[in-house]
């Protein structure tokens with residue numbers, strides 16, 4: 001082997017070593033006394049060669065609380081290599097402490113006996129790389145966080161959109177509901193204001209919240225007064241307390257409340273009403289108060305009252321002929337052996353009169369009930385009206401000897417009519433003349449012909465008929481003010497008019513020039 005140049009001196013080796021780019025230093029002893037440090041290491045430390053011979057902490061006191069002294073001890077005392085990648089170190093350079101990063105190693109150098117004779121510290125300054133990595137990592141983190149934020153913003157935007165859609169849908173529904181409610185309220189108001197009924201609404205605490213305008217008209221109270229005071233105080237004293245108690249009870253139980261009562265109109269005249277109050281409930285089932293509708297039932301009620309009076313009167317009217325009939329029969333029974341033929345005939349005639357009266361009455365009632373049920377039918381036939389009138393007058397003269405009945409006729413014509421019904425008309429008219437004209441007065445019956453057909457006039461010498469009542473007396477159950485002293489039902493003339501209308505005839509009443517009333521009826525002439 002040719003050793004042209006010989007071995008290098010230790011100075012030469014150190015010189016080379018000091019020039020190596022990898023920063024190295026050699027330490028010995030527990031205090032890591034610096035044996036040597038190349039330029040690169042001195043540069044890292046920010047020191048000059050004066051640090052050689054000093055302990056590590058004397059040279060670099062700032063690393064005292066950092067892990068490096070301990071690592072050195074591990075290498076020096078335990079003979080273990082300690083290393084790190086990109087490890088941070090706080091170093092004071094030019095009086096300023098900054099963080100630097102190193103790939104480093106504390107390598108124990110051992111002799112043949114495996115004793116540690118020195119520790120070789122090598123370090124590469126990777127500050128730039130680490131900072132770059134950190135910057136990249138930070139940037140990545142920022143990007144991730146920004147990405148996350150972006151995703152969140154997108155999600156938020158989605159949610160916002162959904163919420164917006166939901167909100168607009170909700171707004172739309174609320175708006176629709178409001179429109180529906182106001183429309184239904186409007187509809188209710190239109191209905192409530194356009195009806196003949198009295199409509200009132202109360203809330204769950206029984207406060208008055210609404211009255212339709214009709215209440216003002218009927219009670220004469222202003223709306224403000226109605227809302228403040230109500231109307232129950234107006235109820236007739238006979239029904240008031242009962243009404244209040246029953247209403248309270250229904251209100252407590254949230255039940256339907258119905259009752260009839262009287263209340264004065266604006267002129268102070270009492271009228272009958274039927275009050276119907278169903279409870280109101282909201283869509284969630286909670287009680288919302290009552291809605292009251294009051295219907296004027298005065299007509300129906302009066303009719304009911306009149307009907308009851310009518311039934312009472314029928315019983316009374318039938319009792320009179322029945323009593324007489326009973327009397328005649330009693331007489332005939334007790335005197336059967338002693339009675340002569342004239343007396344017997346007289347009693348029998350009187351009995352027959354009473355029976356006829358009752359038959360006529362019952363026939364009249366039957367006709368009324370048939371009229372009401374719409375089943376009054378005519379049994380029409382062709383006959384001479386004059387003859388029928390004569391028959392009726394004969395019978396009436398026989399029944400009533402109290403008045404003088406005369407008959408005159410200027411024609412002899414045929415009619416196509418229901419004999420029984422026309423004779424019922426005559427019985428009513430002549431019967432009324434007897435009832436309403438004084439004893440002994442004349443009743444004239446005249447039959448004549450005019451352009452409409454046949455006309456019959458029944459004229460009496462009684463009290464006559466007031467002009468204002470000429471039409472009213474043909475109403476059902478109508479009796480004029482002066483009539484109550486005279487027995488009657490107020491159905492006779494009503495029945496006459498209905499019968500004549502069915503025959504396409506007519507009937508009317510007038511006062512006669514010389515006192516008394518006169519009734520006319522016409523029937524169409526029947527062409528033979």
Ligand code: ADP
Pocket residue numbers: 428432433436437460462463464465473474478479480481482483487488489490491492493494517
């Ligand atoms: P009623 O005689 O049973 O009361 P009507 O229907 O026959 O019933 O008569 C109705 C009313 O017309 C009577 O209440 C009476 O006031 C009046 N009226 C009828 N006929 C006469 C008459 N000839 N004179 C005066 N008033 C009469």
